[in-house]
Amino acid sequence: xxxxxxxxxxxxxxxxxxxxxxxxxxxxxxxxxxxxxxxxxxxxxxxxxxxxxxxxxxxxxxxxxxxxxxxxxxxxxxxxxxxxxxxxxxxxxxxxxxxxxxxxxxxxxxxxxxxxxxxxxxxxxxxxxxxxxxxxxxxxxxxxxxxxxxxxxxxxxxxxxxxxxxxxxxxxxxxxxxxxxxxxxxxxxxxxxxxxxxxxxxxxxxxxxxxxxxxxxxxxxxxxxxxxxxxxxxxxxxxxxxxxxxxxxxxxxxxxxxxxxxxxxxxxxxxxxxxxxxxxxxxxxxxxxxxxxxxxxxxxxxxxxxxxxxxxxxxxxxxxxxxxxxxxxxxxxxxxxxxxxxxxxxxxxxxxxxxxxxxxxxxxxxxxxxxxxxxx
Amino acid sequence: xxxxxxxxxxxxxxxxxxxxxxxxxxxxxxxxxxxxxxxxxxxxxxxxxxxxxxxxxxxxxxxxxxxxxxxxxxxxxxxxxxxxxxxxxxxxxxxxxxxxxxxxxxxxxxxxxxxxxxxxxxxxxxxxxxxxxxxxxxxxxxxxxxxxxxxxxxxxxxxxxxxxxxxxxxxxxxxxxxxxxxxxxxxxxxxxxxxxxxxxxxxxxxxxxxxx
Numbered sequence: 347x348x349x350x351x352x353x354x355x356x357x358x359x360x361x362x363x364x365x366x367x368x369x370x371x372x373x374x375x376x377x378x379x380x381x382x383x384x385x386x387x388x389x390x391x392x393x394x395x396x397x398x399x400x401x402x403x404x405x406x407x408x409x410x411x412x413x414x415x416x417x418x419x420x421x422x423x424x425x426x427x428x429x430x431x432x433x434x435x436x437x438x439x440x441x442x443x444x445x446x447x448x449x450x451x452x453x454x455x456x457x458x459x460x461x462x463x464x465x466x467x468x469x470x471x472x473x474x475x476x477x478x479x480x481x482x483x484x485x486x487x488x489x490x491x492x493x494x495x496x497x498x499x500x501x502x503x504x505x506x507x508x509x510x511x512x513x514x515x516x517x518x519x520x521x522x523x524x525x526x527x528x529x530x531x532x533x534x535x536x537x538x539x540x541x542x543x544x545x546x547x548x549x550x551x552x553x554x555x556x557x558x559x560x561x562x563x564x565x566x567x568x569x570x571x572x573x574x575x576x577x578x579x580x581x582x583x584x585x586x587x588x589x590x591x592x593x594x595x596x597x598x599x600x601x602x603x604x605x606x607x608x609x610x611x612x613x614x615x616x617x618x619x620x621x622x623x624x625x626x627x628x629x630x631x632x633x634x635x636x637x638x639x640x641x642x643x644x645x646x647x648x649x650x651x652x653x654x655x656x657x658x659x660x661x662x663x664x665x666x667x668x669x670x671x672x673x674x675x676x677x678x679x680x681x682x683x684x685x686x687x688x689x690x691x692x693x694x695x696x697x698x699x700x701x702x703x704x705x706x707x708x709x710x711x712x713x714x715x716x717x718x719x720x721x722x
Numbered sequence: 723x724x725x726x727x728x729x730x731x732x733x734x735x736x737x738x739x740x741x742x743x744x745x746x747x748x749x750x751x752x753x754x755x756x757x758x759x760x761x762x763x764x765x766x767x768x769x770x771x772x773x774x775x776x777x778x779x780x781x782x783x784x785x786x787x788x789x790x791x792x793x794x795x796x797x798x799x800x801x802x803x804x805x806x807x808x809x810x811x812x813x814x815x816x817x818x819x820x821x822x823x824x825x826x827x828x829x830x831x832x833x834x835x836x837x838x839x840x841x842x843x844x845x846x847x848x849x850x851x852x853x854x855x856x857x858x859x860x861x862x863x864x865x866x867x868x869x870x871x872x873x874x875x876x877x878x879x880x881x882x883x884x885x886x887x888x889x890x891x892x893x894x895x896x897x898x899x900x901x902x903x904x905x906x907x908x909x910x911x912x913x914x915x916x917x918x919x920x921x922x923x924x925x926x927x928x929x930x931x932x933x934x
Binding site for chain 1: 805
């Protein structure tokens with residue numbers, strides 16, 4: 347069913363990859379970046395060791411099961427969005443074709459896990475451990491079948507989220523408007539916010555524990571902080587989406603560009619408070635206070651730049667992902683050269699401000715949608 | 723009041739509106755046009771929500787593209803089908819707009835009373851009906867002291883009493899020097915307002931139909 351495939355690809359698969367840019371960036375880094383080549387998480391040496399033990403194979407599959415839950419949660423959430431209400435029609439399609447389309451969409455979302463586990467199975471067979479192949483095949487087929495059945499059932503009893511019912515009795519706390527995007531996450535996307543923050547803090551703590559100051563210099567801490575901040579790319583996209591689509595009104599208000607950028611910087615500073623807390627808690631010495639303040643300022647500037655890039659004319663999610671990726675790699679290399687962080691922080695804040703000022707009033711949500719329609 | 727010079731708006735190279743030279747005088751104007759003719763696009767451009775090519779001046783002194791803050795101070799916009807985040811209360815939005823637009827003391831309360839919005843403003847907007855959302859958008863549009871208020875389909879989803887209250891507000895503000903651009907499909911209601919002119923958005927441009 348080509349028509350449904352196209353719709354599901356646009357509604358589910360593309361948003362999944364664009365919204366999880368930061369997550370994939372860190373996963374890529376963990377797979378290829380932090381260890382010796384022999385112990386890369388994708389190296390045959392590592393994987394043959396995993397395949398040799400059913401327990402380790404099960405452990406790896408268990409980790410991917412967490413990823414599967416993330417995919418499933420996303421899939422269900424997307425299906426419930428009011429704009430995807432039209433999908434209630436899909437159960438009218440022939441059941442076999444519907445299942446096939448759903449399976450394809452699921453496989454595309456779960457693709458990184460499929461590639462990794464299939465590679466694990468191949469290495470297992472090559473090293474004489476065929477059990478790994480059986481485990482992986484059973485795992486992938488089982489998850490695919492379960493997902494298709496769950497989604498099919500969901501579509502059959504389709505219910506769009508009841509907008510606002512749950513907020514009827516929510517007490518109105520005095521939230522300053524610049525923090526409304528954070529409030530949006532707490533109300534609408536608490537799991538995503540929590541998981542992202544937990545992962546970011548865990549990565550940062552990992553670096554702080556593995557390479558503690560003063561045993562090591564501050565560079566590993568800086569790299570850990572860079573990864574933790576990069577993980578927030580998904581939240582930054584959510585902030586922009588909230589401001590431009592859900593809230594919509596800030597653009598109409600008479601506010602100067604300085605005020606707009608300052609409010610965003612303040613929001614991002616609040617967002618990074620947990621990371622900053624652990625940074626100062628575990629690497630804070632009297633001689634590191636100033637470098638850490640610079641690092642925290644850099645983090646705000648970096649996120650501000652990621653936000654500004656979302657306003658780029660002719661923005662595409664794919665292009666944005668590439669920009670974030672190359673920016674991250676560039677910064678990683680830069681940090682290894684131990685540059686003056688105050689300068690990096692100032693440059694990032696300045697570039698972010700200039701880009702934001704240049705693009706903000708030229709940004710057009712409608713244009714993007716129309717352009718994509720034309721391209722397709 | 724509004725002066726267009728070499729104005730054009732297109733979506734992905736497809737032209738939607740082109741107004742080479744036009745002056746819209748102060749007053750209350752009714753903008754007519756079929757669905758998809760570009761009325762809402764024109765309003766969104768004037769409200770500062772969409773970029774455009776060319777120049778638009780307000781009262782001969784505010785160049786909308788070059789003075790974004792003054793632009794937003796001088797023009798406010800009430801959307802046809804407003805929608806706000808479900809967890810935000812109407813009162814919070816009113817407070818934000820009142821502060822940003824430097825609304826006079828007590829104005830928000832007066833508007834909410836006049837449009838019958840006082841009772842539900844403390845509730846989260848997710849609990850609002852479409853009529854309540856419309857009332858809230860009208861309160862927000864009237865806040866401050868803009869020179870021009872744009873009301874896109876102001877009559878839809880409103881009950882008769884609120885429509886009359888809104889006409890009263892328009893007349894009151896018009897007497898104080900505020901101009902209005904309104905779009906509406908319900909032309910039978912318009913005799914209640916002292917219209918300055920009627921305009922038609924057609925063939926990708928804006929042209930005068932009748933003027934007083």
